[in-house]
Amino acid sequence: KQEVTQIPAALSVPEGENLVLNCSFTDSAIYNLQWFRQDPGKGLTSLLLIQSSQREQTSGRLNASLDKSSGRSTLYIAASQPGDSATYLCAGRSRGSQGNLIFGKGTKLSVKP
Amino acid sequence: DVKVTQSSRYLVKRTGEKVFLECVQDMDHENMFWYRQDPGLGLRLIYFSYDVKMKEKGDIPEGYSVSREKKERFSLILESASTNQTSMYLCASRPSGRALYEQYFGPGTRLTVT
Numbered sequence: 543k544q545e546v547t548q549i550p551a552a553l554s555v556p557e558g559e560n561l562v563l564n565c566s567f568t569d570s571a572i573y574n575l576q577w578f579r580q581d582p583g584k585g586l587t588s589l590l591l592i593q594s595s596q597r598e599q600t601s602g603r604l605n606a607s608l609d610k611s612s613g614r615s616t617l618y619i620a621a622s623q624p625g626d627s628a629t630y631l632c633a634g635r636s637r638g639s640q641g642n643l644i645f646g647k648g649t650k651l652s653v654k655p
Numbered sequence: 656d657v658k659v660t661q662s663s664r665y666l667v668k669r670t671g672e673k674v675f676l677e678c679v680q681d682m683d684h685e686n687m688f689w690y691r692q693d694p695g696l697g698l699r700l701i702y703f704s705y706d707v708k709m710k711e712k713g714d715i716p717e718g719y720s721v722s723r724e725k726k727e728r729f730s731l732i733l734e735s736a737s738t739n740q741t742s743m744y745l746c747a748s749r750p751s752g753r754a755l756y757e758q759y760f761g762p763g764t765r766l767t768v769t
Contacts, residue, residue, distance in 0.1 A: 586760040647697040
């Protein structure tokens with residue numbers, strides 16, 4: 543069964559820094575991997591979706607990569623801003639999860655002015 | 656723009672009450688999902704539905720049931736609410752298709768059972 547892990551659980555950086563959030567998964571037969579942002583007390587907002595045939599996707603200051611062979615995905619945030627402070631979750635869909643998303647527990651990011 | 660709405664942002668119910676959480680999506684998605692989110696446990700799938708009148712158990716279905724009478728609406732039912740069902744409940748929807756499509760979430764319902 544697919545398992546998704548995000549390390550670290552929390553990260554604090556100064557404004558302007560480039561940073562990388564990590565996500566690892568156990569089932570390499572992955573259909574896609576999706577990154578979400580969650581603000582406190584709110585729902586999840588989809589940031590990027592990477593299909594299994596792709597290696598990366600970009601949206602503005604965000605870049606997500608996928609390496610199926612190593613079971614890893616990264617979310618790169620360039621020039622971080624205080625407004626980027628939130629919890630970031632990754633989730634993978636694979637045959638082993640009945641095609642449903644399996645979520646990591648998230649990385650709580652704090653960007654300090 | 657995909658929109659998933661949930662009937663309440665905050666709800667307070669008493670132990671033993673029957674509770675209905677409603678979710679509506681406006682993009683004709685086939686798949687709909689109910690999750691609960693708890694600190695330290697992450698998001699856990701309660702039930703999902705691939706089509707009208709179809710339902711499948713997720714990882715933690717005990718104490719819950721669902722109803723999908725129309726394609727756009729997916730209801731989560733707590734037959735007899737208990738304090739351990741105090742949680743954030745999140746609804747989501749997604750079109751059919753193995754890899755192509757993103758999953759979209761509603762704003763969540765914070766349920767407190769006293």
